Amino acid sequence: MGVRLKVNGAIHELELAHNALLLDVLRDRLGLTGAKRSCDMQVCGTCTVLVGEEPVSSCCFLAHDAGDDEVQTIEGFAAADGFAVVGAAFAEHNAFQCGYCTPGFLMTLKPLLARGTLRSREDVQREFAGNLCRCTGYRAIVDAICEIAGIAPAPGRDAAASAPTGQQR
Amino acid sequence: MIPAGTAVGRSVVRPDLAAKLSGAAVYGADLPVAGVLHVKLLRSVVAHARIAAVDPAAALEVPGVVAVVTAADLVDLDATWGHYVRDRPIFADGVVRFAGEIVAAVAAETEEAAAAAVTTIEVEYDELPALLDVAAAAAPGAARVHDRAPRPGFACPPGTELGMDNAFYHHGLQHERVAEVDEAGAVVVQHEYIFPAVYQYAMEPHVVVASWEPDGISVHSSCQHPFLVRQELATVFGLPLERVRVRVPFVGGGFGSKSYTKMEPVAVAVARAVGRPVRLVNRVEDAMVTTRRHGMRCRMRTAVRPDGRFVSRQAWIWMDTGAYADNGPTVTMVAGMAAVGPYRWDRVDIDAACVYTHLPPSGSYRGFGAAHLQWVGESQVDEVAALLGIDRLELRLRNLLDRGETLIPGQRPLDADLAGDLREVAKRLDWGGALPAWRGRGISVGVSPAGVSARSAARVELRPDGRVMVLVGSQEIGQGARTVHAQIAAEVLGLGMERVVVLPTDTDHTPYDRSTGASRSTTVAGLAVQRASERLRTALLAAAAEHGGVPVDELTLRDGRISTGKRSWDIAELAAAGPIGADGDASELTGAGPALFWEVCVAGAEVSVDPETGLVEVPRVVTVADVGRAVNPSLVERQDEGCTLQVIGNAFFEEMRFSEDGVLLNDSLLDYRVPTLTDVPAEMICVIVENGDGPGPFGAKGCGEGVFGGLTAALVSAVTDAGVPVRELPMSPDRVWRWIQQTTSDTAPG
Numbered sequence: 001m002g003v004r005l006k007v008n009g010a011i012h013e014l015e016l017a018h019n020a021l022l023l024d025v026l027r028d029r030l031g032l033t034g035a036k037r038s039c040d041m042q043v044c045g046t047c048t049v050l051v052g053e054e055p056v057s058s059c060c061f062l063a064h065d066a067g068d069d070e071v072q073t074i075e076g077f078a079a080a081d082g083f084a085v086v087g088a089a090f091a092e093h094n095a096f097q098c099g100y101c102t103p104g105f106l107m108t109l110k111p112l113l114a115r116g117t118l119r120s121r122e123d124v125q126r127e128f129a130g131n132l133c134r135c136t137g138y139r140a141i142v143d144a145i146c147e148i149a150g151i152a153p154a155p156g157r158d159a160a161a162s163a164p165t166g167q168q169r
Numbered sequence: 170m171i172p173a174g175t176a177v178g179r180s181v182v183r184p185d186l187a188a189k190l191s192g193a194a195v196y197g198a199d200l201p202v203a204g205v206l207h208v209k210l211l212r213s214v215v216a217h218a219r220i221a222a223v224d225p226a227a228a229l230e231v232p233g234v235v236a237v238v239t240a241a242d243l244v245d246l247d248a249t250w251g252h253y254v255r256d257r258p259i260f261a262d263g264v265v266r267f268a269g270e271i272v273a274a275v276a277a278e279t280e281e282a283a284a285a286a287v288t289t290i291e292v293e294y295d296e297l298p299a300l301l302d303v304a305a306a307a308a309p310g311a312a313r314v315h316d317r318a319p320r321p322g323f324a325c326p327p328g329t330e331l332g333m334d335n336a337f338y339h340h341g342l343q344h345e346r347v348a349e350v351d352e353a354g355a356v357v358v359q360h361e362y363i364f365p366a367v368y369q370y371a372m373e374p375h376v377v378v379a380s381w382e383p384d385g386i387s388v389h390s391s392c393q394h395p396f397l398v399r400q401e402l403a404t405v406f407g408l409p410l411e412r413v414r415v416r417v418p419f420v421g422g423g424f425g426s427k428s429y430t431k432m433e434p435v436a437v438a439v440a441r442a443v444g445r446p447v448r449l450v451n452r453v454e455d456a457m458v459t460t461r462r463h464g465m466r467c468r469m470r471t472a473v474r475p476d477g478r479f480v481s482r483q484a485w486i487w488m489d490t491g492a493y494a495d496n497g498p499t500v501t502m503v504a505g506m507a508a509v510g511p512y513r514w515d516r517v518d519i520d521a522a523c524v525y526t527h528l529p530p531s532g533s534y535r536g537f538g539a540a541h542l543q544w545v546g547e548s549q550v551d552e553v554a555a556l557l558g559i560d561r562l563e564l565r566l567r568n569l570l571d572r573g574e575t576l577i578p579g580q581r582p583l584d585a586d587l588a589g590d591l592r593e594v595a596k597r598l599d600w601g602g603a604l605p606a607w608r609g610r611g612i613s614v615g616v617s618p619a620g621v622s623a624r625s626a627a628r629v630e631l632r633p634d635g636r637v638m639v640l641v642g643s644q645e646i647g648q649g650a651r652t653v654h655a656q657i658a659a660e661v662l663g664l665g666m667e668r669v670v671v672l673p674t675d676t677d678h679t680p681y682d683r684s685t686g687a688s689r690s691t692t693v694a695g696l697a698v699q700r701a702s703e704r705l706r707t708a709l710l711a712a713a714a715e716h717g718g719v720p721v722d723e724l725t726l727r728d729g730r731i732s733t734g735k736r737s738w739d740i741a742e743l744a745a746a747g748p749i750g751a752d753g754d755a756s757e758l759t760g761a762g763p764a765l766f767w768e769v770c771v772a773g774a775e776v777s778v779d780p781e782t783g784l785v786e787v788p789r790v791v792t793v794a795d796v797g798r799a800v801n802p803s804l805v806e807r808q809d810e811g812c813t814l815q816v817i818g819n820a821f822f823e824e825m826r827f828s829e830d831g832v833l834l835n836d837s838l839l840d841y842r843v844p845t846l847t848d849v850p851a852e853m854i855c856v857i858v859e860n861g862d863g864p865g866p867f868g869a870k871g872c873g874e875g876v877f878g879g880l881t882a883a884l885v886s887a888v889t890d891a892g893v894p895v896r897e898l899p900m901s902p903d904r905v906w907r908w909i910q911q912t913t914s915d916t917a918p919g
Contacts, residue, residue, distance in 0.1 A: 017281070024280075033199035034192020036421070038372045039453055039838040046372060078191035087190055091182040094803040097811065098647025099189030100196065100372040100421030129845050132838075134372050134422050135647045137810030138846035139853060 005066055007032070008076030016063055023047045023058035026073060034074035034103045038132075045131035048104040049073045053111050074103035077110050086148055095144035097135035105131045109145060118149035171798055171859050176659035177867050180803030181666055183652045185419070185645065194419045197376030197391040198450050205378065206235055208439050208449040209283035211273040211290050212458065213265035216301065216527040216831030218294035220263055220272065227289035228275055233282030237290065238274045238442045250405050250434050252324035252397060254331060254494035256315060257530070259405070259434045265294070266314055266492035267529045268832040269458025274439045276447055299527035299831045300335065303466055303489035306526045307336040314492060314525035322494075323404050324397065324429075329498070336487070338498040338523040340505040344578050350516040355472040355480050358552045362545045363897040364465035366489065366825040367818075369534045370843050371646075373421020374451035375459060377436035381444065385412030386437055391420045393428045393644050394684040399676050401430040402437055415676045423646035424815070425533030426460050428686050429496055454836040461825060462534040463500055464489040465541045469508065471549040477559050479515070479568045484508040486521040486542065488531075495532035497523040502763070503538025503618060507878060510546040511576055511587055511616050512568040527831050533686060535815065536877020539617040539770050543878035544885040547613045548895065551886050561886070562595050562612055569614065572862075576616065581764040584862055584870075587614050587771065590793045593856045594773035594883075597791045607780055611886025612773040615878045619871050620765025620864075621687040623758040626680035627697035629658055629705045630750035635729065635741030637664060637705075638748075639671040641698050642682025643690040648873060649804040650690040654698045656800055657866050661702035662709075663726040664740075680752065688768050688871025691800055692863060693755045699866040700753030708751055712743045758864055766863055766870045769795035770878030776887040783906030785821060785888055789852040792880060797863025797870040808873035809855040816880040818844045821899050 003020075005012045007030060014029055026032040026049065035058055036046040042057040049058045052069030077083060086106060089095070096102045108131055112118050118127065124145050133141060146153065173179050188194035225237035240248065240260040248259045261272045273290055277283035300306040300314060311334075319331040331337050378389040385408055392398050395415040403413045420427060436449040451459060466487045472480040486504055490497030505521030534540075554564040569591070570576060570583045591614050598610050627641040639658050643650040651671035659669045672679070682694055706726060713731040714721040716738070723733045730737045743749060758765050771793040777786045792809040799805045822842055826834045835841040863870025885895045893900075893908050 027199075031201070032192075033195070036196070036373065037198065037450075038374070038421075041837055041839055043838040044372065074190075074192035078193075083191075087186065090190055091186050094180065094183065094807055096183075096186075096189055097649065097807060098372070098420065098422040099185065099194050100647075102189050103192045106190065125846055125849075129847050132372065132843060132845060134370055134424070134815070134843065135811045136807055137812075137814040137853065138844075138849050139810055140807060142846060142849075 003064060005063065005071060007071045008073060018064065020063045021059060022049065022061040022063045022066060022071065025063040026058060032073045032075050036100055036103065043132070045104040045108065046101050048107040050107060050111060055108050055111060074107055077106060089144040089147040092147065093140045093144040095136065095140040101131060101133045105141060113149060118145070118151060121146055121151060121154060124151070171861060174660045175663065176656040176666060177800050180801055181652065181656060183649060184655060184666065185651065196373055196419050196421050197378065197389060200378055200389055200418060202378050202446050202448060204445055206276040206278065206443055206445050206447045207280040207283045208436065208447050209275050209287040210271050210435070210455065211287050213261060213268055213270040213272055215265065215294050215296055216268045216299035217297040218265050219297065220261060220265060221293040221295050223273060224291040225273065227291070228286040231282055231286035231289065233278040234275060234286045235278065236276045236443045238276065238439050239272065242442050243438055246406065248405065248438065250401055250430060251494055252322045252401060252429050253496060253498050254325065255320040255322045257493040259438050267527055269529050270492065271435055274435060276439050276443045301526060301528060301827060301831045303464060303487045303524050303526055307487050307522060307524045311335055314527060323400055335525040336522040337525060338501060340502040340521045342505055342509060342517055342519040342577060345516045346513065347515045350481060352472050352480055355474050356553055356556050357470065357472045358549050359470040360896055362467045362469065364541050365898060366464040366531065367462045367823045368457050368825055368841060369424040369426035371422035371424055371426045374453060374456040375427060375432045377432045377449045378446060379433065379436040379440040380446035381437065381441040385414065387414045388433055388437065389416045389418060390433055391427055392417060393423045393646060393686055395674050395676055396642060396681055397684060398430050398433050402433060405434055406437060417644050417674045420644055420646040423685070424535045425537065425686060426456065428533045428684065431459055453838060457825065457833060457836050458529040460495060460530060460532040462537065463497065463531040463541065465504065467542065467545055469545050469549060471553060473553045473557065475557065477557055477564055477567055479512050481516040482509060482514050482546065483518045488521065488523050489526050489528060490523050491526055491528045491530040493530040494523070495530045497531060500533065500537045504541045506577060506618060507539045507542035507615060508546055509577060511570050511583060511614060513570055528827060529833065535812065536617070536874040539615055539878025540819065540881055543613060543615040543770055544882035547882040548885050548889060551889055562591065562600055565591060565614055580618065581767065583616065584767055585616065585769050585795055586860060587769065590769060590771040590795050590858060593793055593858065594771060594791045597854050597856065598773045598775060598789070607778045607891050608775065609887040609890030610773065610775050611883040611890055613771065613879050613882035613886055615770035615882065616767035617770055617875065617878055618764035619688040619768035620693055620758065621689060621763045622683040623693060623755045623765065624681060624683040625694040625697045626682065626752065626754040627694065627701040628680050628750055628752050629698065629701040630748045631705065631709065631740060631744045632748050633741065633744045635668060635739060637662060637669045639669060639698055640679050641671065641694050642674050642679045643694040644674060644685040646685060648690065648808060649801060650685065652804065653691050653695060653800045657695050657698045658702045661699060662706055664729050668729055688874050691869050692766060692865030692871045693758060695866045695869065696755040696758065697753050701751050704751035704753055705749065708749055709740055709743055712749065713738065716743060768871055768875045769793060770875040771795065772876060772879030772883045774880060774883040774887045776884065776891055778888060778891045778893055778905065780909055783902035783904070783909065785900055785905060787817060787850040787884070790850045790880060791854045791856065792876045793856050793858055794872045795858040796872045797865065798859050798861055798868040799857050800867065800869055802857055805857055805872055806855045809876050810853055812873060812876035813853055813880060814844045814848065816877055817848050819899065820881050820884045822901050824899050
């Protein structure tokens with residue numbers, strides 16, 4: 001059946017099966033491979049994209065259900081004004097390793113930033129509990145997000161570990 | 170602390186930042202492949218059975234299906250694989266030996282068609298009794314999982330004895346430091362211990378794109394060891410090495426799950442059958458039955474003199490390697506070594522056995538061996554300390570080996586200051602300070618053999634555009650190998666990081682590297698990069714001397730420019746006529762392995778136990794990254810923190826559960842929980858120790874795995890200190906609660 005999808009500002013007219021998953025459509029039909037597949041059941045967050053400004057797990061979201069709402073992916077966010085701030089904070093805190101989870105974290109972040117929801121470190125810990133990362137140990141990601149959101153660093157964290165040379169003896 | 174160089178010793182920004190943040194980084198499943206067929210696998214639903222019949226007729230009727238491939242399509246090949254033991258059929262050949270074994274593959278034009286078709290293949294199983302318990306499988310007279318004598322694989326060390334029993338491989342360590350070991354009057358502790366099967370969960374499951382072409386096999390794979398995959402495929406499919414090409418894109422995490430060969434043989438077998446490129450993408454439920462960490466059972470005995478001097482350590486260890494060996498013998502060897510502990514024993518007597526069962530195969534997972542056994546040995550040290558009334562730290566310091574002492578005869582002597590590392594931990598744990606009830610501190614020390622092989626080579630080339638290309642076969646699996654290798658080349662060549670590019674691996678062009686594992690990328694592959702860069706530097710200076718007509722010793726190379734007095738040239742000018750390249754390798758690293766260096770496993774922790782629920786919280790962990798020289802301190806810290814979270818998962822809740830029939834019960838991330846950011850300890854302190862004592866570039870040695878041995882043991886030690894003795898992992902709330910009840914009833918009056 002014919003579907004009209006608005007993705008990152010562009011309109012796509014697509015013939016899709018009734019049960020086509022948004023993740024597959026983005027990756028296989030539109031070549032937007034920034035959203036990743038991992039757990040396939042809304043646990044890991046690597047496939048997170050926005051539908052009408054709301055984060056969804058696109059591995060379990062029917063493409064049809066996007067309706068008239070715009071779909072935003074990491075490719076769109078990365079090209080938007082203001083992404084440089086995100087890049088700078090993730091660079092500063094070295095907040096990624098294999099990178100597989102990173103687009104999902106960033107797409108979870110985007111609407112939270114827009115709404116000003118993140119006011120404390122605890123807010124970050126709550127809002128990102130649905131994004132898994134198996135590499136970093138999370139702290140650097142939380143530090144980076146806090147910096148982007150203007151949240152003060154955790155006590156003892158500002159100088160010690162994120163300084164260029166780390167703690168040494 | 171060692172002063173930073175221009176690039177080495179600095180937490181430079183990873184060159185893959187922009188690609189990974191923007192979604193542009195290409196992983197295996199992102200590769201566009203024209204005309205590709207999608208592969209879905211039919212896996213056995215029973216643990217042990219004879220296959221009476223496979224009927225693919227219905228599957229072949231599904232629109233879009235091109236082929237169903239089974240063992241019957243490979244009869245012209247010796248279609249078994251395995252680098253250590255060649256025991257694993259590509260498709261089950263008459264018998265299935267674990268629930269999850271690959272029985273058939275469907276290749277179809279779409280993933281949906283393949284998925285729909287695979288469920289329609291009819292398989293008739295004649296079920297057989299399954300051996301699911303490692304001790305039962307290892308018992309004398311047990312039925313055999315494999316009825317043929319084990320065949321050594323291409324990477325099996327010469328002289329290795331492989332037996333006919335399920336316990337087909339033993340690693341024994343027997344040595345005496347004194348002639349007459351006297352245990353009279355010694356305090357003895359002896360118990361049995363259990364470690365569960367766990368799952369690595371690299372977030373990107375295995376992906377293989379394979380094609381069978383007239384001139385050979387071409388594979389893109391999310392693998393850690395492409396050169397060993399090449400060798401395996403060449404062996405199985407009867408081709409010379411140069412007709413097998415393996416390329417590796419960005420890899421979404423490995424942790425050992427993508428070491429050696431995994432999904433490549435089946436993908437290639439399907440490509441060969443259909444004559445078109447195929448793509449095979451695992452799901453989590455596939456990945457969990459592809460490889461896992463060995464479950465372990467162990468009996469250990471430790472004897473210590475009343476004055477606190479260690480006498481003897483004995484251990485009998487059974488590692489459940491599942492139905493196929495994978496890297497089990499290596500894991501077993503390292504487990505045996507970890508059982509010893511870095512102490513001055515009069516006598517050591519260890520037997521570690523690698524045992525076949527009818528469970529899914531086990532292989533490498535970060536910190537293997539040390540993760541399994543360090544907590545066992547260290548908990549006995551703690552127990553002895555309590556019996557003798559000696560402080561746990563003090564007892565360790567009295568018995569620790571010094572730098573240069575022999576740990577295991579025939580292996581590299583100890584090459585680290587373990588006592589110094591332990592004191593660093595103690596200081597940050599406020600060791601000796603009072604704690605409220607149900608809180609505890611733990612500390613642990615160990616070492617694990619790392620490096621494994623000196624077989625790493627590199628080529629460094631100055632290109633006409635003025636950039637330097639580094640060709641080295643370490644895989645970028647997230648750890649930052651490409652960043653570190655760029656830093657090493659930049660440091661030696663006096664270049665900015667922006668002018669150094671580390672290329673992805675293509676076995677047709679990249680110099681040989683044995684493997685991305687055993688913490689060897691910085692130390693071993695990094696040394697090859699350093700040596701190649703030094704040769705290139707020499708070549709550039711010689712070329713510049715000729716170019717400018719000045720003696721070499723009057724030239725300096727900095728910031729990409731060669732200078733003499735007031736004249737200077739950009740090095741790009743030297744390469745105007747073509748690239749200038751140099752090769753290097755790590756062959757100077759001596760020793761046959763496995764210990765090219767000892768990875769330090771020292772950590773501490775503080776915990777709080779809730780006696781009502783059995784829930785353990787971890788307010789503080791201290792890890793020691795004794796890395797010799799931190800090429801990139803921030804990457805070192807990230808290794809320790811990432812490993813810390815994996816340890817917390819393994820120690821407190823991760824556990825693969827199997828039914829009574831040997832079927833994996835928790836085969837999804839809903840049922841198999843991994844740590845989220847709510848599990849991050851309030852304080853994670855990573856102490857980077859730089860003694861310049863590593864054999865790698867600039868005195869570096871590897872890191873990233875030691876935390877698994879050290880912190881697992883420290884957490885066990887801390888929970889025990891809080892009042893709950895631990896003999897089994899994970900320390901899940903239900904277990905901890907039961908142990909509390911048992912301890913309470915054991916000590917109740919009457």
